[in-house]
Amino acid sequence: MEKHNAWKKFTWEPRIAYFSMEIGLSAEIPTYSGGLGILAGDTIKSAADLELPMVAVTLIHRKGYFRQQIDRDGWQREFPVEWNPERHLELLSVKTLVPIEGRDVKIQPWLYRVKSPAGGVIPVLFLDTDIPGNAEEDRHVTDYLYGGDLEYRLKQEIVLGIGGARMLNALNFNIRKYHMNEGHAAMLTLELLSNTRGRIDDPSEERAAWDLHRVMEQCVFTTHTPVEAGHDKFPWDMVERILPDIVPFSLLKQLTGNDAFNLTLLALNLSNFVNGVAKKHGEISKSLFPGFKIHAITNGIHSFTWTSPFFVQVYNKYLPGWANEPEMLVRVDNIPDEDIWEAHQGAKAFLFMYIEETTGQRFDPDLLTIGFARRSATYKRADLIFSDLERLLAIGDGKLQLVFAGKSHPKDLPGKEMIHRIHEKIAVLKDRIRIVYLENYNMDVAYRLIPGVDLWLNTPVRPLEASGTSGMKAAINGVPNFSVLDGWWIEGHIEGVTGWSIGPPPMEKSTSSNGDNHEDAQDLYRKLENTILPLYTGNRAGWIRVMKNAIGKNAYYFNTHVMMRRYVTEAYIR
Numbered sequence: 111m112e113k114h115n116a117w118k119k120f121t122w123e124p125r126i127a128y129f130s131m132e133i134g135l136s137a138e139i140p141t142y143s144g145g146l147g148i149l150a151g152d153t154i155k156s157a158a159d160l161e162l163p164m165v166a167v168t169l170i171h172r173k174g175y176f177r178q179q180i181d182r183d184g185w186q187r188e189f190p191v192e193w194n195p196e197r198h199l200e201l202l203s204v205k206t207l208v209p210i211e212g213r214d215v216k217i218q219p220w221l222y223r224v225k226s227p228a229g230g231v232i233p234v235l236f237l238d239t240d241i242p243g244n245a246e247e248d249r250h251v252t253d254y255l256y257g258g259d260l261e262y263r264l265k266q267e268i269v270l271g272i273g274g275a276r277m278l279n280a281l282n283f284n285i286r287k288y289h290m291n292e293g294h295a296a297m298l299t300l301e302l303l304s305n306t307r308g309r310i311d312d313p314s315e316e317r318a319a320w321d322l323h324r325v326m327e328q329c330v331f332t333t334h335t336p337v338e339a340g341h342d343k344f345p346w347d348m349v350e351r352i353l354p355d356i357v358p359f360s361l362l363k364q365l366t367g368n369d370a371f372n373l374t375l376l377a378l379n380l381s382n383f384v385n386g387v388a389k390k391h392g393e394i395s396k397s398l399f400p401g402f403k404i405h406a407i408t409n410g411i412h413s414f415t416w417t418s419p420f421f422v423q424v425y426n427k428y429l430p431g432w433a434n435e436p437e438m439l440v441r442v443d444n445i446p447d448e449d450i451w452e453a454h455q456g457a458k459a460f461l462f463m464y465i466e467e468t469t470g471q472r473f474d475p476d477l478l479t480i481g482f483a484r485r486s487a488t489y490k491r492a493d494l495i496f497s498d499l500e501r502l503l504a505i506g507d508g509k510l511q512l513v514f515a516g517k518s519h520p521k522d523l524p525g526k527e528m529i530h531r532i533h534e535k536i537a538v539l540k541d542r543i544r545i546v547y548l549e550n551y552n553m554d555v556a557y558r559l560i561p562g563v564d565l566w567l568n569t570p571v572r573p574l575e576a577s578g579t580s581g582m583k584a585a586i587n588g589v590p591n592f593s594v595l596d597g598w599w600i601e602g603h604i605e606g607v608t609g610w611s612i613g614p615p616p617m618e619k620s621t622s623s624n625g626d627n628h629e630d631a632q633d634l635y636r637k638l639e640n641t642i643l644p645l646y647t648g649n650r651a652g653w654i655r656v657m658k659n660a661i662g663k664n665a666y667y668f669n670t671h672v673m674m675r676r677y678v679t680e681a682y683i684r
């Protein structure tokens with residue numbers, strides 16, 4: 111009975127259902143690979159703080175993404191992440207069914223409660239097909255995040271979308287909006303559509319028998335991918351073999367195109383509100399998908415989660431209440447310079463301890479330390495700073511230190527070669543510029559790495575960084591950004607005030623890349639040599655000014671509290 115009442119807390123009021131293939135809540139629950147998943151986790155944490163009525167749906171990913179080791183020769187090695195769902199999550203006794211490839215596949219949910227110190231609780235459901243009675247291959251569908259082949263991905267997306275919508279129904283949730291975090295979850299629209307069958311009387315035309323508008327009213331879609339090739343597509347023969355025909359394939363072809371089953375098009379066609387994840391990315395998405403109205407809501411980070419303990423203490427002292435109202439960081443000038451500097455030195459020492467423990471290298475707390483960590487995809491250009499080693503040495507010999515980290519997707523060979531190339535440069539520069547590559551970049555590593563460096567470097571090929579969020583994690587810890595003008599940084603950058611740009615300004619309306627490697631590298635070296643190093647070494651007060659501006663002009667705004675208020679007013683309640 112008590113259990114029943116506890117559940118009613120979740121089901122008595124209509125909720126927003128947030129669907130994401132990956133959710134990163136903590137390093138112990140390894141069901142995320144990078145920015146998309148951590149954004150989802152941060153979104154849910156802010157929703158809990160703000161007591162928004164939400165419920166989140168994802169997959170259990172029993173074998174996680176992967177654990178990264180780097181071998182002696184600088185090549186990435188991958189190992190499954192062993193984690194025990196029972197230790198973190200509660201198995202619920204409800205089950206639901208989805209037909210896949212003609213077989214009924216049972217799904218069970220694991221519950222995690224995201225609890226805010228402010229009182230809010232958001233249930234997160236992790237869907238799992240590893241149930242006795244399911245065919246052996248179906249039991250593995252929810253094992254690997256972004257593992258397996260295209261068929262495996264299609265099956266996972268059926269479980270997430272159709273299975274997730276059915277699961278919410280089986281658990282008695284009353285859902286007022288469905289929010290798809292990227293196209294992976296788009297198949298939830300099929301379940302909604304199939305529930306509208308017969309609502310419209312005129313069966314003469316197939317499309318008319320299904321209430322598309324009823325589904326659109328319920329759906330919000332956030333697209334994250336700025337390139338055509340990045341969007342999920344499946345060949346129709348595969349789809350017709352695997353996907354249950356809860357909606358006629360002929361109608362699906364009208365909605366997503368005859369060439370392939372394109373989940374982005376499905377979500378676009380069946381959502382009343384669609385957005386990109388930064389202003390620039392909204393523009394890019396409009397030109398990728400002409401004819402659709404696409405808004406922009408810039409991503410954020412959950413402020414408390416990403417603030418190092420050293421800065422938490424300072425903020426608590428001078429700006430009490432900041433964690434649930436990050437806008438207060440606008441008053442950062444109330445914090446004395448010495449407190450800012452001391453907190454940063456604490457975070458730096460905390461990182462350097464970790465570096466020494468994991469690599470045996472001893473870093474110098476007095477040197478300008480640059481950080482670069484993110485998924486190792488080639489467009490992120492982790493090696494741009496190594497374009498001209500002579501130049502880098504001339505600028506940085508004895509004055510600079512670098513910390514890298516990042517995993518490459520196991521099938522991304524160019525990404526792995528990038529990791530290898532960086533290790534070659536580390537060896538070449540040894541004894542002149544100290545550089546480490548920390549293994550297994552995850553939320554724990556990020557939490558130590560980002561606040562502990564002095565400058566956060568980001569060098570993506572424009573316009574491929576849809577938003578980027580690690581730079582926001584830097585800002586809230588008083589670490590200025592030094593970044594190509596792309597994604598969120600176009601909105602956060604004030605030259606010499608909040609940090610520094612690399613390369614030319616973004617081109618208006620352009621979707622194509624501007625600026626080349628050479629031009630960007632030259633600008634990087636020029637600013638590092640003439641502006642950044644002299645400020646860091648010669649003008650402590652000037653440097654702290656920039657640190658404070660990162661907090662007061664970037665971190666106060668680029669967070670998931672602000673972002674969620676925008677989703678509520680612009681997407682959820684309209």
Ligand SMILES: *Cc1c(COP(=O)(O)O)cnc(C)c1O
Binds near residue numbers: 483485
């Ligand atoms: C924040 C974060 C990311 C995303 O960083 P970007 O700069 O947006 O690429 C990826 N991985 C981890 C572990 C993170 O903490």
